[in-house]
Amino acid sequence: MDWFSTISLALxxxxxxxxxxxxxxxxxxxxxxFGFAKLPGGLDALDNWWIIGIAAFLYAIEFFADKIPxxxxxxxxxxxxxxxxxxxxxxxxxxxxxxxxxxxxxxLVGGSLALTSHGxxxxxxxxxxxxxxxxxxxxxxxxxxxxxxxxxxxxxxxPVVILIVxxxxxxxxxxxxxxxxxxxxxxxxxxxxxxx
Numbered sequence: 001m002d003w004f005s006t007i008s009l010a011l012x013x014x015x016x017x018x019x020x021x022x023x024x025x026x027x028x029x030x031x032x033x034f035g036f037a038k039l040p041g042g043l044d045a046l047d048n049w050w051i052i053g054i055a056a057f058l059y060a061i062e063f064f065a066d067k068i069p070x071x072x073x074x075x076x077x078x079x080x081x082x083x084x085x086x087x088x089x090x091x092x093x094x095x096x097x098x099x100x101x102x103x104x105x106x107x108l109v110g111g112s113l114a115l116t117s118h119g120x121x122x123x124x125x126x127x128x129x130x131x132x133x134x135x136x137x138x139x140x141x142x143x144x145x146x147x148x149x150x151x152x153x154x155x156x157x158x159p160v161v162i163l164i165v166x167x168x169x170x171x172x173x174x175x176x177x178x179x180x181x182x183x184x185x186x187x188x189x190x191x192x193x194x195x196x
Contacts, residue, residue: 003098005159006040007106010094012155012162013043014087014110015169018117020148021083022059024090026052027152037156042093066141069129076122087114113166116173123180 001009016024025046031037032047039046046052065075091110095103121144128136154162 001038001040003102006094006098007102008159008162009040009043009155010091010106011110011113011166012159013094013152014091015113015117015166016148016151016155017087017090018083018114018119019121019144019151020059020062021079021086022055022062023145023148024152025055026059027149028156029055031156039156040094041096041098043090045093063141063145066144067134067138069134069137072125072137072141073122073129076118076125080118080122083118084111084115087111087118090114113170116170120173123184127183 013024013028028037028039028043029046029048029052032039032044033049033052038044062075066072088107088111091113092103092107095106098106124140125137128140131137151162151165154165
């Protein structure tokens, strides 16, 4: 893999790790194991059946946990401490054979992308959990799974496309972030007004 494809893979898979870490690791591992892709740097270790099996098992648990309102938010809170560092680790592992300055930058940006995608996912879940019906929760969960699968595949096979997706995502995040913060603050103010 050339340096551009490697960096695209590092950043794209770090971003999808923030959405669904276990799906990302499972897909990357299977692509490497069955020879559909030659992953760069330390990511080639993902072709281990133990890693693939554990990631797939955890993905199955997450698949069901994500469909249950409020449990999904608890799951996301816990995974703040797992997805974000793992996104940085994925970016590091993909680029650890490149110049150390590139590896450090990719790790920092990868961790930031994992944080923004995870934060976006968690905020959307919090908003959807307010609605009384479970259908929107299921639709959002399945959409997240599709984005994680498609994003991981794009990271491996379409480096230019995933970089465009990341630029669009970051632009939307920067535009929406203040609005989300205001909406969350409004929810807290309303909750405090009810209980005071």
